[in-house]
Amino acid sequence: ETGVTQSPTHLIKTRGQQVTLRCSSQSGHNTVSWYQQALGQGPQFIFQYYREEENGRGNFPPRFSGLQFPNYSSELNVNALELDDSALYLCASSLQGVDTQYFGPGTRLTVL
Amino acid sequence: AQRVTQPEKLLSVFKGAPVELKCNYSYSGSPELFWYVQYSRQRLQLLLRHISRESIKGFTADLNKGETSFHLKKPFAQEEDSAMYYCALTGSGSARQLTFGSGTQLTVLP
Numbered sequence: 001e002t003g004v005t006q007s008p009t010h011l012i013k014t015r016g017q018q019v020t021l022r023c024s025s026q027s028g029h030n031t032v033s034w035y036q037q038a039l040g041q042g043p044q045f046i047f048q049y050y051r052e053e054e055n056g057r058g059n060f061p062p063r064f065s066g067l068q069f070p071n072y073s074s075e076l077n078v079n080a081l082e083l084d085d086s087a088l089y090l091c092a093s094s095l096q097g098v099d100t101q102y103f104g105p106g107t108r109l110t111v112l
Numbered sequence: 113a114q115r116v117t118q119p120e121k122l123l124s125v126f127k128g129a130p131v132e133l134k135c136n137y138s139y140s141g142s143p144e145l146f147w148y149v150q151y152s153r154q155r156l157q158l159l160l161r162h163i164s165r166e167s168i169k170g171f172t173a174d175l176n177k178g179e180t181s182f183h184l185k186k187p188f189a190q191e192e193d194s195a196m197y198y199c200a201l202t203g204s205g206s207a208r209q210l211t212f213g214s215g216t217q218l219t220v221l222p
Contacts, residue, residue, distance in 0.1 A: 004155075033209060042116075042198050042212030043156070056209055090156065092210075099144050099202050101210060103156040 002027055004093050004104035012110045013081050021076040021107045023091030031055070032074040033101060034066060035090040043090055049074055050096050078109075086111045114139045114203050118213035125189050126221050133184040133216045135173075135199030143201040145175055145182040146210070150196045159184075159197070169193070189220045 005024045013019050025032050031050045035043035045058035049068035063079040072093070078085055088108050092101035115138045125131045137143060147159040160168045162175045162182060173184045182199060199213040 035210075035212075040121075040214070042200075042214045043210070045209040045211065048209060058209065097208075099146075099208050100158055100161065102158075105155045 004091055004102055006089075006091050006104040006107050008107060009105070010108045010110075012112065014112050015081055015083060017081050017111075018077065018079045019081060019109060021078075021089050021091075021109070023074045023076070023093075023104055025072045025074070025091075025093030026102050029093035029095055029102070030072050031094045031096045032068055032072065033092045033094070034074070034076045035092065036060070037088040037090055037106070038084075039087070046076070055096075081111045083111050085109060114143065114201060114211045116199050116201055116211055116213035118197075118199055118216050120216045121214070122217050122219070124219045124221060127191055128188050131186050131189040131193070131218065131220075133197050133199075133218065135182045135184065135213060137180050137182065137199070137201050139180075139201060139203055141203060143203055145173070146200045146202075147171070147173055147182075147184050148198045148200055148212075150198070152195070156198070189218075191220045191222060194218055194220045 033048040034046040037043040047057040048055045052068045065077045067075045088106045090106045091104045094101045117136045145162040149159040150156045171186045198215045200210045202208045
């Protein structure tokens, strides 16, 4: 059984650019959630995907979007990057209806 | 709105001393409460959840609905307990998303 994996590990972008982050869910899990963790803060929920559709969204603007694929892997896309988007982005997988979420190692995004 | 508050950003105790990490929450229904832990250079992982009423690595947490608290306790701290601890809850939304506190960095001194 493999755990949640994320790529890339680190990323540096400039303001206004677009970025795509990737996540592979744990074997057998059908739900993927994305979180943003700013420095010194706890993770904040961005959105969740289940059956390739958005299943809930936190307080993030539409320039944060996502996809889930038939193999349950997922992408997080952020358009028009802003300096405040600099953070650790965490992906978590779970089984729909089960509260325990398993986290990946995260992608550290720096926006200059 | 759901909210989790961890009033201590930093907490230091000596090895063998009791430790309590505080967590208070606000939620208008019946939440599920969790403690997550992040050891140095490791990913965020579940430590315990109140519904299972387990003791993991000697840690316990009791849900006090009257005080809306879910404090994490251990009677005898060990150096390997040094880590960042996050309290979190899920509500009744379809996504069952986690709402996290800002975390407490626990350091257990030798």
